[in-house]
Amino acid sequence: MLVNFQQVLPKAQKEHYAVGLFNALNTEMARGVIGAAEALRSPVIVGTAEILLPFSPLECVADALLFMAKRSSVPVVLHYDHGLTFDKCMEALKLGFTSLMYDCSTDPYEENVRKLTELTRIAHAFGATVEAELGHVGDNDSMETDPSMQDPSAFYTDPVQAKEFVDKTHVDALAIAVGTAHGAYRFPPKLDFERITAIREAIPETPLVLHGGSGLSDEDFRTAIARGIAKVNIFTDINVAGARAIREAVQREKCAMTDLMNLQVEAVKEATMQKMRLFGSEGKA
Numbered sequence: 001m002l003v004n005f006q007q008v009l010p011k012a013q014k015e016h017y018a019v020g021l022f023n024a025l026n027t028e029m030a031r032g033v034i035g036a037a038e039a040l041r042s043p044v045i046v047g048t049a050e051i052l053l054p055f056s057p058l059e060c061v062a063d064a065l066l067f068m069a070k071r072s073s074v075p076v077v078l079h080y081d082h083g084l085t086f087d088k089c090m091e092a093l094k095l096g097f098t099s100l101m102y103d104c105s106t107d108p109y110e111e112n113v114r115k116l117t118e119l120t121r122i123a124h125a126f127g128a129t130v131e132a133e134l135g136h137v138g139d140n141d142s143m144e145t146d147p148s149m150q151d152p153s154a155f156y157t158d159p160v161q162a163k164e165f166v167d168k169t170h171v172d173a174l175a176i177a178v179g180t181a182h183g184a185y186r187f188p189p190k191l192d193f194e195r196i197t198a199i200r201e202a203i204p205e206t207p208l209v210l211h212g213g214s215g216l217s218d219e220d221f222r223t224a225i226a227r228g229i230a231k232v233n234i235f236t237d238i239n240v241a242g243a244r245a246i247r248e249a250v251q252r253e254k255c256a257m258t259d260l261m262n263l264q265v266e267a268v269k270e271a272t273m274q275k276m277r278l279f280g281s282e283g284k285a
């Protein structure tokens, strides 16, 4: 069934597990992710992100995922991740996404507050939920090339500011910067777990989101979730799992699309189930 954050994240937070967001850009990925959720009786968040639109147009993703979500036997949130512009967020809303992330984390704080307050009012009127990011989760590539990004702790989320931000904007979930980064890690990340606890205590009603989850150790996830993370974003891991299955098949001279499609579904499903078990969402649908 198609739901929004309110139907899955508060329960996850209360019962100390996390629900995964797995982006799905074609029907094979979507079958893998939703198939994993149904096999494990787990709630799931599925969707796409603004930077992924060049690979798969928003309306195609929306049409495919919307039907699959509605038909699913487990709760599925259709989430538009890292919306960068107001217009694209509105487009996602009109296409039927039940949840939006509006990422204004590189704007000045006051601007982030203003933009999220406006977006949240509109999204809530449509029955959709909203995620914001406070502080800034960088990406592994720019950390190497952009000198201003080399000390990520300069952009970590401040618990006191988080409280003020949530009170003003009424967002439904907050992505926090505590030492993760997007993309593939070159070195094992070091998470600021104390900060997760401090933010959890400052905003006990707001589910916290961990971005940049691909590549973290199992122990990192367990600790972060125990300290209050209720949603984890995973993309690189399932993206690579699907591609690896195709590469191996091609090496075995399997070269038709029909040789590869179900292998992609199975590889994405397997990688997704692994994460769901780790996050503790199995059996929580």
Ligand SMILES: [Zn+2]
Pocket: 082, 137, 182, 211, 212, 233
């Ligand atoms: Zn992210």
